[in-house]
Amino acid sequence: MNELHLESSPYLLQHAQNPIFWKAWNNNTLATAKNENKLIIISIGYAACHWCHVMEHESFENNEVATVMNNNYIAIKVDKEERPDVDAIYMKALQIMTGQGGWPLNVVCLPDGRPVWGATYVKKENWIDTLEQLADMYHNHSQKVIEYAEKLHEGLNILGIVEQNMHTDEFPFENIHFLVEKWQKSFDLEYGGYARAPKFMMPNNLEFLQYYSYIFQNNTILKHVDLSLTKMAYGGLFDTVDGGFSRYSVDIKWHIPHFEKMLYDNGQLISVYAEAYKRSKNQLYKSIIDKTLQFIANELTDKSGGFYASLDADSINEIQELEEGAFYVWKKNELESILKEDYSLFAEVFNINSFGHWEHENYVLIQKESLSEIATKNNISLEKLILKKQRWENLLYQIRSKRQKPRLDDKCLTSWNAMMLKGYADAYSALGNINYLAIAEKNALFITQKLWTPEGNLLHSYKNGTAKIEGFLEDYAFTIDAFIRLYQVTFNEEYLQNAKQLTDYCLEQFYDENQQFFAFNSRNDSQLIAPHFEVEDNVIPAANSVMANNLYTLSILYHNSYYEKLVNQMLHHITVKIDYASAYSNWMKLWLIKNSGKELAICGEKAQQELQKINSEYLPNIIIAGSSRNSSIPFLAHRFVANETMFYLCENKSCLQPETSFEAIQSKINS
Template identity: 50%
Template sequence: MSIKFPFFLLILMVFLGCNPKPNKVTHEHTNALIHETSPYLLQHAHNPVNWEAWLPEVLERAQKEDKLLLISIGYAACHWCHVMEKECFENPEVAKVMNEHFINIKIDREERPDVDQIYMDAIQMISGNGGWPLNIVALPDGRPFWGATYVPKENWMRSLEQLAELYQKDKPRITQYATDLGNGLHAINLVEHNKENDLFNLNQLEAAIHNWSLYFDTFLGGHKRAPKFMMPNNWDFLLHYATTQNRKDIMEVVDTTLTRMAFGGIFDHVGGGFSRYAVDTKWHIPHFEKMLYDNGQLISLYAKAYAVTKNELYKKVVQQTIAFTQEELLDESGGFYSSLDADSMDEHGELKEGAYYVWTKEELERLLGEDLDVFQDYFNINSYGLWEDENYVLIRDKTDEELAQKHGISTSELQEKMKADLAILRKERSKRPKPRLDDKILTSWNALMLKGLVDAYRYLGNDEYLSLALKNASFIQREMVKKDHSLYRNHKEGKSTINAFLEDYATLIDAYISLYEVTFDEQWLQNAKRLTDYAHQHFFDADSGMYFFTSDEDRSLIRRSIETNDNVISSSNSIMANSLFKLDKYFHGEGYDSIATQMLKNVQQDFDKRAQGFANWLNLVLYINQDFYEIALVGPDFKTMGQTIGAIYIPNSILAGSVSESNLELLQNREVLGKTLAYVCIEGACKLPVSTAKDVLEQIKLP
C-alpha cells in the first residue's frame, strides 16, 4: 500500500548520529518510573523528564488534558538508547521542552512487544527506517503522526517545539495525518483468508530456495550484506531442507555459515555465548549486547547441526554457550535473565561499547608471553583482527588442523594451549567491570532457552542439560502460568506481571512438546495442549484464520496485530502453526491440523519472493509435502530406545512413548507384555512393529 505523508512532517525526520561521552548519572530528579521493575525503565527513573510507564490511566489523562504523547521505546542492552539518554533525557533544558508540551512515556520493548510492533510499523511507513531508540509523537489517543530513532539534542528540541506548535495551530491537519497513518497501519497488517485448495509444493519450494540462494555468502556464510544477523530460523530450516531433501549444496552453505559464526568475533571465545549481530561481512565486530533469545535459538541450531555432522566445533559451541547462560543469565529460581548490555566501563571509567571484550596487543603480550606467537596466529592479532583504537576482537579463520600443522604440533596440543591461554584471558577479564545485566525474566525468551536445553540434551546426551531444562520448565509452570492456563509475560524480583502475548504461548507450547519428546512425561504434552486451547479461545481470529498477537482480554491499541514474518525470532503464528501440526498427531480429532493448514495457505503467496522472511513457515511446507513419521514406543525399555532414536536428527517426526498403555491415541493397543516395541506410523497408518532402534531407522527413509 502506498500512502503519501505531508512534506512538512518529513522535513522534521532527523536521523543524525554522534558518539558523545556519557555524563555521570545524577539523582537530583525522580519520576514515576521509579515504581517499575524493568531495568531499562529504571535507568530513566532519575531523568528530569517526567517519564510515565505505559498505563491505561496515563493514556486517559492525556485525552482529558488534550496533550500529545511522546513515546520513547528501547531496551536495556541498547547502545544508542543510552547515548540518547545521556545527551537528551538527562539534560534539564531538553526535559523542560518535553515536560511542557508532552506526556512522556517510556516503554521497554521487551516487556511490551505489542506496542513496539505498531509504532515500529509506523516509523517505517513514515521514513522507511526503523530501530531503537524508537521515538514517536502521537495524538492523545495513541495514534502516531511523527517518529524518529536517535536524534541529537539540538535537532530533538527543535523538532519537538515545532511539533507542539503545529498541534496548537493546525490540529485538524495533524489529526487527519494521524488518521491516514492509522488506516495504513491497519492495511499493512491485514491477512486474508485464502480459500484456494492448493498448498505450496516441493517444486515451488525448490524454486523459492533457488531465489533465496542468490543472496547466500558462500565464502563467509550468512547473506551478502552487512550488518549480518545470525537469523537462526533461516539456517534451522535450511538444515532441515538439506538433510531431508539430500541437498549437499545447501548443507555446505549451512556448514560454512555455522563455522564462520563460531569462528567470528560475534562468538565470545573467552566466555562463550553470542552477541546480537556483526556490523561487518566476516562476523568479526559484534554489536556487543548478548541476548537470551539469540543464545537459546543458537544452542538448538548448533545441537541439531552436531547431530547431522558430528562436527566437534558445533558441540563445543553448544557447551560454551550453555556455560555462558548458566554463569551470567541463570537466576537461582531456574529462570533466565534477558540480556547483557553492549556497553561497559573502560579503563577511564566511561561507558563504552565492547570495552569488556576487547584486547590490545600489549595486554596479550603481558598476559601470554611466549605463547603469544601461536595465539595471535590462531585468533588473528593482526590487521584481520584489528578493530579500532588499537583494540583487537578475537576472530578465527583457519581450522585447528591447519594451524597445528603450521606450528609443528599435534591438534590436541594446539587445543590445550588455546584452552590454557583463554583461561588466562578469562581470569584477567573477570577483573574488568562487567556489562550491565537486564535481570527481568521473559516467558517467550525462557521458552526459547528451554527448547535449546532440550535439544542440547537430545543431541549431545548431557544429563545436566536436561536437569537445567526441567528446572526452567518448573519455574515457568510455577511463576508464569496462571490457574486458568493463561500466562504472564514478565517476572522480576519474585513478581510476575503483564498478560502474555501470542509469542509467549507459541514458544512455550513448542518447548513443552520438545520436552515431552525427551522425557515422555505426559504432563508437558498436556500443558502444551492446555496452552494451545487457551490461545485458540482468546487469540484466534476466525475471519483470517490466524492468531492475533494480543489477547481479547487486553486493551487494543490502533489494531490487534497479526504477526506472520519470521524475523530474528520466528513469528508467533508460524510457531503456532508448526506446533498445531504436531499436536494433531498426539491429539487427533481436535482439528489442529486444519487450522495449521489454513494458516499456511494464508501466507504462502509471499514464499517465492521472500523465503528467508518465512523460514519457519517453510518447515511446515516440508512436513506436509513429505512423509511425517509418528514414532510410538511401548515397553519397559522405551526410554532407552527413545534416547537412541531421538539423538538422530529426524526433523519430520514426533516421538511418543510409555511403559504400558496410555491415554494418547498413538500409544493405545500397542503393549505386548515383556517386550519393548516401536511403531512407525504415517498419518495413523503403521508399519509392522520392530524391537530395536536400528530397525526403526531402517523403516524411516533417511537420505
C-alpha cells in the same frame, strides 16, 4: 514527576533519574493524555541498546530537552521487551512514515495514541526543534495533524490484517525448490550467512536450510549451513573467552559484534548447533554448545530457574566511562604480557593482526582457519593446540573477570525462557548431558509455578518475585513448543498435557475466526490502536508460525482434526505470499514436514532407553512420541505390550508393521 522508579524493568529504571517526567505505558497514563489533551511522546528501547544509551545521555538527561518535553507532552518510556505489542504497532507506523526502523524508536502521537511523527536516534538539537514544531502545529493547526494521523491509522489497520488466499487450490509444494534457489543468490559463499552487513545469524533460517538439505540431499545448501555455523563459531560474534553469541556483527566476516548478548539468540542457536552436531558429530559444534551453556549458567540464570534477558553492549572502560565493547576487547601489548612465550602462536590462532584489528588499537579475538590447519602449519599436534587454546581462554577469562561487567537486564521473559528451555532440551538430546535436562526441567517448573496463573493464562515478565503483564501470543507459542520438545526427550506426558492446555487457551483467547490466524494480544488484554497478527519470521520466528507448527504436532499426537484444519488454513494463506523465503522459513519448515514428515511411537518398558538412541540421531522429519506404560494419548493408544518394546513408524495416517529393535526401525526411517 518521573514515575519510572516505580517500575521493575532495568531499562525503565535506567531512565528513572532523568529530569523528564517519564510515565510507564498503562491505562492511567493514556487516560491522562486524553484528559489533558496533550500530545504523547512514546520512546521505546531496551536495556542492551547502545544507541538508546547515547540518546539518553545527549537528550533525556538534558534540562533543556526536559523543559520542552515536560511542558508540551505526556512522555512515555516503553521497554520493548516488556511490551512487544506496543513496539510492533509503532514500529509499523515508523516504517510507513520513514521506510526504516530500529531502536531507540521515538514516536509522537495524538492524545488517543495515533502516531503523527516518528524517528529512531535523533540528535539533541534536532529533537528539540522537532518537538517544538509539533507542539506548535498541534496547538495552532490541530485539524491538519489529526487528518494526517487518520490517514496513517488507516494504513496501520490495513497492515495489521493478513491478506487472505481466496483460491481453493493448494500452492504447489514443488515451488519450495524455486524459493530456495532464489534464496541461495543472497548467500555469502566466503563467510556464510548473507552477503551483507550488518550480519544477523537468523537461527530459524539455518534450521530450515539444514532440514531442507537433509530431505533433498542438497550438499550445496548443507555446505553453506556448515560454513555459516563454523565462521560464526570462530569468534568475534562468538565470545571465545566466555561463550555466548552477540546479537549481530557490523561487518561481513562475523568479526565485530554489536556486543549485547541476548537470551533469545543463544537459546535458538543452541538448538541449531545441537541439530548440526547430531548430523555431523563436529566437535567444534559440541564445544560451542558446552561453552555457551556455561555462559548462560554463569551470567544469565536466576537461582529460581529462570533465565535473564540480556547483557548490555556497553560497559565501564579504564577511564570509568560507558563504552561499547569495552569488556571484550584486548590490546596487543596486554596480550603479549599475559601470554608470554605463547603469544606468537596465540596471535596466529586469534589473528592479532590486520584481520583481527577493530579500532583504537583494540582487537576482537577471531579465528580465520581451523585449529587442525594451524597445528599442521606450526608442526604441533592438534591435541596439544586444543589444550593450549583452552588454557589461553581460561587465563583471559580470569583476567577479564576483574573488569567491570556489562550491565545485566535481570527480568525473565516467558517467551525467551521457553526458547532457552528448548535449547537445553536439544543440547541434552544431542550430547546426553543429564545436567542439561535437569536445567531444562527446572526452568519448566519455573514457568509453570511463577508465570502460569491458576486462571490458566501466562504472564509475560518476572522480576524480584513478581510476575506481571498479560502474556502475548509469543509467550504461549514458544512455551508450547518448549513443552512439546521436553516431552519428546523425556516421554513425561505432563509436559505434553501442559502444551495442549495452553494451546486450547490460545484458541479461546487469541484465535480470530475471520482472519484465521492468532492475534498477538489476548482478548483479555487492553487493545491497541490497530490489530497485530505476527506472521513474518525474523531473528525470532513469528508467533503464528510457531503456533502452526505446534498445532501440527499436536494434531497428530491427539488425532485432533480441528487443529489440523487450522494448520491447513494458515499454511494455505501463507504459502502463496512467500517471495523472499528468509521471512517465512518457519512456515516453510512446516510446509516441508507436512509433505515429508513421519511419526514414530516407541512403546514398552525400555522406551526411555531406546529414546536416547533415537534422540542422538539427526531426524528432523520425525515426530516422536512414546511411553513405558499404557498411555491415554491417542497416538499411543493400544500400542503398549507388556515385556516388549515396540517401534511404530507412521506416515500419512498409515503405520507400518511394528518392529522390536532400534536398528530395524532406523533402516525404515532412512528408506
